[in-house]
Amino acid sequence: MAATLFSRRYVSVLSHLLGWGLMGYLLFFYQPLSSEIKFPRLFFVRQVIFLGLVVGTFYLNGNVFVPRLLLPGHTGRYLLALTAVITLLVLILGGIEIGFNLAEQMHRAFHPDGSGKPKLYGWIQPSLFTIVLVLGISTSMSLLQKWQTDANLRLALEQAKTSSELSFLKAQINPHFFFNTLNNIYALTLIDAEMSREALHRLSRMMRYVLYETQSGTTLLSKEIDFISDYIQLMQLRLTDKVTVALDTPSPLHDQPIAPMIFLPFVENAFKHGVSTLDSSKIQIRIHQKENQLKLDVSNTLFQQKVPSLESGNGIGLTNTRRRLDLLYPDRYVLLINEDISGGEYEVHLTLELS
DSSP states (O other): OHHHHHHHHHHHHHHHHHHHHHHHHIIIIIHHHTOSSOOOHHHHHHHHHHHHHHHHHHHHIIIIIIIIIITTTOHHHHHHHHHHHHHHHHHHHHHHHHHTTHHHHHHHHHOTTOOSOOOSHHHHHHHHHHHHHHHHHHHHHHHHHHHHHHHHHHHHHHHHHHHHHHHHHHHHSOHHHHHHHHHHHHHHHTTOHHHHHHHHHHHHHHHHHHHHTTTTSOEEHHHHHHHHHHHHHHHGGGOOTTEEEEEEOOSSOOOOEEOTTSSHHHHHHHHHHSOOSSSOEEEEEEEEEETTEEEEEEEEEOOGGGOOOTTSTTSOOHHHHHHHHHHHSTTSEEEEEEEETTTTEEEEEEEEEOO
């Protein structure tokens, strides 16, 4: 991060030096070198003073006028300040022209035969145009920097919000799941010690994944699928034979980075609303992969007394899930929910475009 900031400052300083170097070349060398006329020495003194005034005006506008007047919305005061500065510079330059008698000297340099009359206005006009141009560049650069700063701030806030969303997601994993699973494992120890050890291993692997494997903000698709698989198998400990659960995963699997626990809300919702102790039910979870496109299809039996809604209950909630998707995959996801009450089925289709 520090290296990035140093690099940006270096580029900024270099761009300013190059800009002033170009202006210095135009003021001191371009016109004299492109002409056979010998310019008086006071011309270069005047140019040095003019360059100093222009540089000072540039940073005065960019560091004082724009942030203190223009950005807060005091446009009238800002324009008044610019007018005052421009007028002051023109008066200073006019005083220099008169004090150095520069108009007459330049006229003699261009008209050795003495024809015509020196014109002070002819030298003030291009200077005035240069001042206005420099002020315009200064204002544009200051507004651009402010826009970039605001954009970086928004990005940082969004990243922090994404991190907090993930923390919220972790906290929202139904704690009853863990307690019920522990109770089921305890009961299982009296029946099948080997199976109980395997279930305990799955639970510990899930907890380790939640606590440690999601800190970086991304995880591998294979680990996410393993997490979902562990979740499903532990949920099946408390299900009866009336419930059929199927999980289809890509084969072969092309591992890619993915947001951690992005599938959990939809799988959890299927178990919460698609299971009945009295009637037969099924849960079908399919994960498809095609190049950089990842699809999740979840369907479950829909019971009238347990109409599913990701908006409520102890689950993650559709609102929070959509917010995570908006933050993590802006304009790169499609979420479709089909609630067919008459057909007795609830479907969720999520498509992610992975970079």
